[in-house]
Structure formats: C-alpha cells, structure tokens
Amino acid sequence: MIVLRRLLTLLVTLAFGVGVIALAPASAQERHIEASLAFETRTPKPGESVTLAIRMKPESGWHGYWTNPGAAGLPVEADWDVPAGVSVSSLRHPAPHLLDVQGIASYVHDGPFTLLATMKVPQSLAPGTALPVEVALSWLVCSDTLCVPERATLSANLEVGSGAPDAAGARIVAAAQRAMPKPLSGATLTRDGKDWVFSSAGVARGNYRLFPEQEDWFDAAAKQTVSRNGDGVSLRIPAAGTAPGTAFRGVLSNGTKSYLVSARPVASSSANAQPSAQSGEISDDEMLSQADREPSPTMVEPAPATESVAAPSLATQAVSGDVLRIALVGALLGGLLLNLMPCVFPILSLKALSLAKSGGDPRAARVEGVGYAAGVIATSLLLGALLIGLRAIGMEIGWSFQLQSPGVILVLLVLTGAIALNLAGLFELPMPAFAARGSQTGGFLGAFSTGALAAFIAMPCSGPFMAGALGAALVLPAPLALAVFAMLGLGMALPFLAVAFIPAVQRRLPKPGAWMDTLRKMLSLPMFATALALAWLLGRQTGVNGMALGLLVLSLFAVSLWWYGLRQRRGSAGWLTLAPAALALAAVLTVGIPEAPSAATASGEVAEGDLHETFSTARLAELRAAGTPVFVDFTADWCLVCKVNERVAIDTEATQEAFAEAGVVTLTGDWTRQDPEITAYLADHGRNSIPFYQFYAPGEAAEVLPQVLTPQVLIGKAEEVGEAAS
Incomplete structure (x- = not known):
C-alpha cells in the first residue's frame, strides 16, 4: 500500500509538472527572481571585514530554496571573483518555511529574502586601492507547477578606505541581520x-x-x-x-x-x-563561528590561466531521490506511450509480424522479446549519451537531433525503402545482422536490430510524460541521466516483453500459416509510406535538389536489390551486387547533400502575415513589451504530433478567426534543422523536445499549453484575451 501510494504521488506530481527542471537559466525577460547586491560599507578598512547582502525578490507565486532544500530543490550558489587575498564566507540564510506539494516536502523562502556573507579585506591593501567585487549566482526558482534554474552576475566597485557606512546598504544589511536566526x-x-x-x-x-x-x-x-x-x-x-x-x-x-x-x-x-x-x-x-564570526578560510583567488576551477555541478546539487524517481517514472510512461505515436507504427508492424511467426513457441517468443528490448534500450542509451556528450562540448542540440541531419534522413530513407522492398517480396535477407531480419526469420540479432531501428525513428516523438523526464535527464549527472534514457527504452519495449514472458498472452497469438505471407506484403505499404515521408522531409531540409539526390540513391539501391533478388532465386546471390549503390551513398554522405539556393529557407518557411511571424526571442520581447497576446508554436517537419496539431487545431478557420479577432500573433519556431536559438529557448523552459506551445496574455507570464491541442483550447485563450481587453 505504501509503495502504491508513493507511486501515485509521483505520477500526480509529474502530471502537474512539479520538479520539472529546465536545462539552462532563464533569460532576463523570463527571470522569476531579481537579485541585487548591497554592502554595509563601500570603503572597507584594511584588515577588517565587511558584511554584504544579496537581496532576492521572487515574483508572486514563486519561491527560492534554503541552504538545505529538502526533498527537492537547489539553494543559491555564489561564485565570487575578488582580488587576490580577499576571502568571502559562505552565504547565510534566514529561516525557511516548509512547502509540501503532493508529499514532496522542501525548505523554501516563499517571499523576498536576503542572504548575508562576510568579506575579509587583507591588511596589506593600502587605502585607495580599488576593490572590484563580482559574484556569479545560480539558483532554482519554483512555482507550484514549474521549476527553472536561473543565473545572475552582480558586481560592485569598492575602494579600501575609512570604513564609513553606506547609508542604503547598511540599512539592508541591518534588516537582514535582524531576520537571521539567533x-x-x-x-x-x-x-x-x-x-x-x-x-x-x-x-x-x-x-x-x-x-x-x-x-x-x-x-x-x-x-x-x-x-x-x-x-x-x-x-x-x-x-x-x-x-x-x-x-x-x-x-x-x-x-x-x-x-x-x-x-x-x-x-x-x-x-x-x-x-x-x-x-x-x-x-x-x-x-557563532559558523554563523557570523569569521569568513570561510577558503580564499577566492584568480585561477592560473592553464587551469580551470571545478565548481560544484548545478545538476549534482539539484538531484534528490524524489526528482530522480519522477524522471524515471515519466520516462517509463513516455516510452510506453511512444508505441501509440503514428511515427512508430510502421516499425512496430515489423515486430508484430515477427512475434506472430514465433507462434506458440515460448522460447522463441522470449528470445524475440529480449532481443527487441535490448535493441530499443541500447539505442536509447546511445542517443542519450551522444546528446549529453555533444551538449557538453557546447553544441546547442535537443533530443530530436538525429532527424535534424540530412545525412541521417538519407540513411533512414534508404533503410526503410529496402525494408519495404523486402516485405514486398523483391528479395530475401539471409544475413541476421540486417535491420529487417527480425521481421521474417526471428532470432535475437534480428529482433535486436528491429528494436534499434524502431527506437531510432520513434525517439524524436515527444508525448505525455516525456517532456519533464527528458528535461530533468539533461541536468542530472551522466550516470543518472543515462538511467532515465534506459527507462525510456524499457517503456517502449514493455508491451513486447509482456507478450514474450506472459504465457496467457502468448496463447492468444495466431498460429503461423499462409496468411503471414499476405500480411507481410500488406505491411510493405506503411513502410513505403514511411520512405515517402522521409523523402519529403529531406526535400524540406535541403530543397528539391537534395530530395532528388536522395531518391536517386534510393533508386540505385532498389535496382541493386532487384538484381540481388534475381540472382538469389537462381542460387547465385551475392552482396557485391549492392556495392555500386553503397559507394554512391558513401560518396553523398562524405561530400554532403547540396542545397539549392531556393531551398535555403525551406525548412524555416513561415506564411508571414500581420498575425503570423517567424519566432525569435527579440520579436517575442517586442510583442510582450507592446502588450500584444502571443501564441508560440514550436514545430518541425519530422514531428507528426506537431503536424496533427496544426491540421486539427492551429490552422483551422475557427482558430485563426478567433486569433485575428483578439489580435493574437503566432510566432512559429521551425526546428526541422538545428537552430541554436530555438534549442536555447526550449532549454530555458525545461524542454528539449517538441511539440511545445506557449500562450502569452498581455502583461502575464507564459502559459504552457498541452502537447495535444484542440481548437477549443486555442479559441478559449483568444476569448479570454478579448474579454480582458473589453
């Protein structure tokens, strides 16, 4: 009962977004805590100490965290840059309050609060010496539904002198000292x-x-x-x-x-x-020595040019058992729901055929299930490790990075086209390592390759529960982040593991028979449709010339596979028949897919108008400053959920009429290809996948809309703006 209650608590918490951690600090326009710096004196005496105050003022409904944040949270961290010989103590907090949300308790500051630190000025500094002080602050700010890491850099120019009090700063410091625990x-x-x-x-x-x-x-x-x-x-x-x-x-x-x-x-x-x-x-x-008597003995000095100072990891400080469990449960459920996404159905059809062929053989079913799960989990881990590594070296990419590369799209186009021709009966595959083998001959390697292919294509889809889990994964330490990605793969493989290991389900599988050949040919149709969609996506990314080149390479493979199939039926098949097509593919990937001049903006093309513009953070700031309501739509040509939302909710006549009547401007951010500005904005809001929708009412903070939209949701937002204006 306790375990069940705890799991239910975690699911409810996740559903409301509690503990969703953003990947990067919010921009100045989005900051929810304003920080400022004050000193009791700006002319400290040599050999004496000066108390400084960091004032933190959260927006209404937001809170910061105490030095021990409790079950979840992150306190204010300070990285001081002061002259050599100057030392600064650790930050001292006023007393916290207890915040309990769905059973997750934290120690918070639920209103404006001031932190104190003591700076010791060495005796060796002569009066008149400049004393520049700079501090890089990082903290986590949360509301009841969202958490956002933020940063600020504060600086002041002091001067060694008489120690005369600074009137404004001394009042701030004195008030903060009265609020400190005695x-x-x-x-x-x-x-x-x-x-x-x-x-x-x-x-x-x-x-x-x-x-x-x-x-x-x-x-x-x-x-x-x-x-x-x-x-x-x-x-x-x-x-x-x-x-x-x-x-x-x-x-x-x-x-x-x-x-x-x-x-x-x-x-x-x-x-x-x-x-x-x-x-x-x-x-x-x-x-007293801990509270206020002496600064920390650690001296803050400039680091040598050849060394780097290892600061405490933001992610390490933020990790708690509850947040990790939320991320793991979210990843498991998100992976499970990936099986319902339209982008993965054609690949799942391969596995359905494979499991059906296993018939009533329990051992064969278990081998198929374990192989498929291993392929899905291994691919999830590989994609997660690549994403973490590439971001660590400074690349602005998100979870769907693999489908933002024309080279990857071309490889998938060739692979899905080959699988479609195989299912249609053009040729057979005796080699167990090929991705389509799991669809017809079974075995661990065949199932593994099928699972790997399914995961590679399905992972860019972002559904319920995934946004928070993936956002949290990229601020967790690498081993824990990889555990989240593994859980995502496990969730996707879970239905097939159930089939493989539950005898009652196995008994319901149809018996092998002649019907399987007909089903196999029918399953070639969604695979051809997938190849067609990938060709269209390649054209959207590189233009008509790029799409034509991709179709040419696919045609070479089709002819080579047809030739291979003819030789195979005569008993003299050989893989060397594929050499010309493989060399052509390698040459294109090496040289790169050329873009036609007219295709330079193909993937980012937006039907511009008075109320429909291309997204940029600068334009968003301008519209918000002018009091204009804004709908932010992040989409991509490879995101089928995004396209469905556009068709059934965003681009409908009723929605557009409501937006026009209320003066709502739509800013569309196209993420079909890598766009550092969009990636950074998504990270600022705890996302690294799409779809992602926001609505900015005049004078109000952003409201995150559901990932699955309906016209009623958007029309309702427009009507709320209209009612407020009237």
Whole structure:
C-alpha cells in the first residue's frame, strides 16, 4: 500500500509538472527572481571585514530554496571573483518555511529574502586601492507547477578606505541581520528508538519546526510533534535512518522567531543528563563561528590561466531521490506511450509480424522479446549519451537531433525503402545482422536490430510524460541521466516483453500459416509510406535538389536489390551486387547533400502575415513589451504530433478567426534543422523536445499549453484575451 501510494504521488506530481527542471537559466525577460547586491560599507578598512547582502525578490507565486532544500530543490550558489587575498564566507540564510506539494516536502523562502556573507579585506591593501567585487549566482526558482534554474552576475566597485557606512546598504544589511536566526545554546538531541527528541530551553512560545542543515537526519515531510518543556520546547521527529557522523546543526523556527541550534546526538540513556562539552552541547563560540564570526578560510583567488576551477555541478546539487524517481517514472510512461505515436507504427508492424511467426513457441517468443528490448534500450542509451556528450562540448542540440541531419534522413530513407522492398517480396535477407531480419526469420540479432531501428525513428516523438523526464535527464549527472534514457527504452519495449514472458498472452497469438505471407506484403505499404515521408522531409531540409539526390540513391539501391533478388532465386546471390549503390551513398554522405539556393529557407518557411511571424526571442520581447497576446508554436517537419496539431487545431478557420479577432500573433519556431536559438529557448523552459506551445496574455507570464491541442483550447485563450481587453 505504501509503495502504491508513493507511486501515485509521483505520477500526480509529474502530471502537474512539479520538479520539472529546465536545462539552462532563464533569460532576463523570463527571470522569476531579481537579485541585487548591497554592502554595509563601500570603503572597507584594511584588515577588517565587511558584511554584504544579496537581496532576492521572487515574483508572486514563486519561491527560492534554503541552504538545505529538502526533498527537492537547489539553494543559491555564489561564485565570487575578488582580488587576490580577499576571502568571502559562505552565504547565510534566514529561516525557511516548509512547502509540501503532493508529499514532496522542501525548505523554501516563499517571499523576498536576503542572504548575508562576510568579506575579509587583507591588511596589506593600502587605502585607495580599488576593490572590484563580482559574484556569479545560480539558483532554482519554483512555482507550484514549474521549476527553472536561473543565473545572475552582480558586481560592485569598492575602494579600501575609512570604513564609513553606506547609508542604503547598511540599512539592508541591518534588516537582514535582524531576520537571521539567533544562536541558542543548551540544545540536546536524543535518539529514542526510531525517533529523535530535540529539546531546547529559553525559547518563545509558538508552534516550532526544526530544519536540519544536513540531509539524512529526518525526512523533510516527517511529522514533528511539539510540546512545551518548562521555558523551552521539545520536538519528537521520526529518524530517517543512520545519522550523519557529525554534530546536528539547524534552525528552530515558529515563523516569527528563529534560532540557530547545534547539538551532538546522544543515546536515550543520557537523555536526563545535563548537557556538557562531552555529552553533546556545542559552545556559543562554535555556533557563532559558523554563523557570523569569521569568513570561510577558503580564499577566492584568480585561477592560473592553464587551469580551470571545478565548481560544484548545478545538476549534482539539484538531484534528490524524489526528482530522480519522477524522471524515471515519466520516462517509463513516455516510452510506453511512444508505441501509440503514428511515427512508430510502421516499425512496430515489423515486430508484430515477427512475434506472430514465433507462434506458440515460448522460447522463441522470449528470445524475440529480449532481443527487441535490448535493441530499443541500447539505442536509447546511445542517443542519450551522444546528446549529453555533444551538449557538453557546447553544441546547442535537443533530443530530436538525429532527424535534424540530412545525412541521417538519407540513411533512414534508404533503410526503410529496402525494408519495404523486402516485405514486398523483391528479395530475401539471409544475413541476421540486417535491420529487417527480425521481421521474417526471428532470432535475437534480428529482433535486436528491429528494436534499434524502431527506437531510432520513434525517439524524436515527444508525448505525455516525456517532456519533464527528458528535461530533468539533461541536468542530472551522466550516470543518472543515462538511467532515465534506459527507462525510456524499457517503456517502449514493455508491451513486447509482456507478450514474450506472459504465457496467457502468448496463447492468444495466431498460429503461423499462409496468411503471414499476405500480411507481410500488406505491411510493405506503411513502410513505403514511411520512405515517402522521409523523402519529403529531406526535400524540406535541403530543397528539391537534395530530395532528388536522395531518391536517386534510393533508386540505385532498389535496382541493386532487384538484381540481388534475381540472382538469389537462381542460387547465385551475392552482396557485391549492392556495392555500386553503397559507394554512391558513401560518396553523398562524405561530400554532403547540396542545397539549392531556393531551398535555403525551406525548412524555416513561415506564411508571414500581420498575425503570423517567424519566432525569435527579440520579436517575442517586442510583442510582450507592446502588450500584444502571443501564441508560440514550436514545430518541425519530422514531428507528426506537431503536424496533427496544426491540421486539427492551429490552422483551422475557427482558430485563426478567433486569433485575428483578439489580435493574437503566432510566432512559429521551425526546428526541422538545428537552430541554436530555438534549442536555447526550449532549454530555458525545461524542454528539449517538441511539440511545445506557449500562450502569452498581455502583461502575464507564459502559459504552457498541452502537447495535444484542440481548437477549443486555442479559441478559449483568444476569448479570454478579448474579454480582458473589453
């Protein structure tokens, strides 16, 4: 029951987008937290310290995270660039609040908050010396439905001097210091069975909650039972397991008053003992040294030109067990739903024929199922590894990168055309390594190659559950990201694994017979249709000349395969008959597919008009600044879901009339070929796949629309704009 409830919680959370992590920081126009820098003095004395403040102001409905974000989140990270010899302490936070969404609890700042740090100026700096300070900040900001990593770089020019206070900065720092938790001594932490019992004297009345600075003491969502203990307070909290091998540090807060507490855990037998330096109490000086007395001993100095400074990974900080589980479940469900996408049906028909031929042989069915699953998962891992590696070296590409390459489209055109001719009976394939073998002779290698082909063509499709999972995968560490891609492949292969290993399903498979030859020829039709669609896509990417060249190469293969089939029926077939066509394909891939001058903009062609324009971030910013409602449509010629949405929802007469009446401008971003601006924009909004739709009402933040659109959704948005204007 607990596992079922947890799985349901994760699915509901995913459905509402909680924990969806964007790939890159939001642009200045989209930033949901504004950060600023203030100093108590801009002329610090040599050998003294200056307190600086980083003010964080979230938009209404958005929140930042405490130093320990809880089950999910990412705190503010600061990378300081200061002169040699200057040191800066770690950031100090005010007390957090608990946010619990669908059972995932986090420690957040749900309004404006200010962080403090201490900068130590060395004695060696003479008065009048310039003291430039720059800090690169990164943080995660979330609403109840979306999380976005953001960044900002703040700078100020100080000068070593008299230490005179800066009026505005000193007020900000003083207010922030008053909001910081006050050190409190005498706290104890006792392990009593499966619970921690925290006690502290000398605190004001109120409903307190304990926030640990480290993970693993107790779950963020754990129930905390509070009771008064004389002039103090006692909290009983279920333990999370083995305690960290360090002293407990945290914040005790009732929402108004907050205290910085520290204690070393003791066993229940010592619960009644007076705290001491040996039994668990940590001195005021020790707490103060952490809170405000001295900066971190780590010096911030310029790195040598030949070295790079290894900063903490943003993704590593953001990873939590809950977020990873959400990504894995989303990938599994997304892969399962890929089997329903129209772009993968022709390939699945090959596997259906293969499984049907296995008949009632359980062993053959298991071999087919495992081989197919291995091919799908291996291809998913390969595509995921390529994507992660290419992005790591600076390439702006997304999940569907393979279909943005004309060379890849040409290879797929030749492969699907050859499979279609094979299914039509033009020739037979005795070699088990070829992709189509799984459709007619079975075996592990044949099934593996069929699965690999299915995954390669199907993966560009993006359906429900996939957007969040893929967005999260690219900010996870590489091993965990690859686990998400593997889960995507497993989801796609799951129906065939069920057929292979569930006897009741196997018994329902039809018996082999003469009908299979007829079915095989019928299945050549969707394969021919797939080849035709790939030829059209090649033409959209490279123009008429490129499409003609692709069809010429396919024709060479068709003639070679026809010749091979004739020799095969005479008993003298040989693969050398395919050599001329293979050499032609290799030559085209080596030289590159030429683009006709008129095809330079073919893939990005948009029917321009007063209310229909090509997407650019600059144009989007202009329209939003003018108060114009905007519908953003990211599409591609290889995205069948996108094309279906255009046909049934976007380009309908009713939708266009409603948009025209409300003055809605449609910005179309065509991702058929690689476009770094579109890739970066998608990443800014937690996506690396399409379809992706947004609607900007005047003066409001973007609303992400469903991946499967209906005219009613779009017309309703236009009507809302019209009603607001009237």
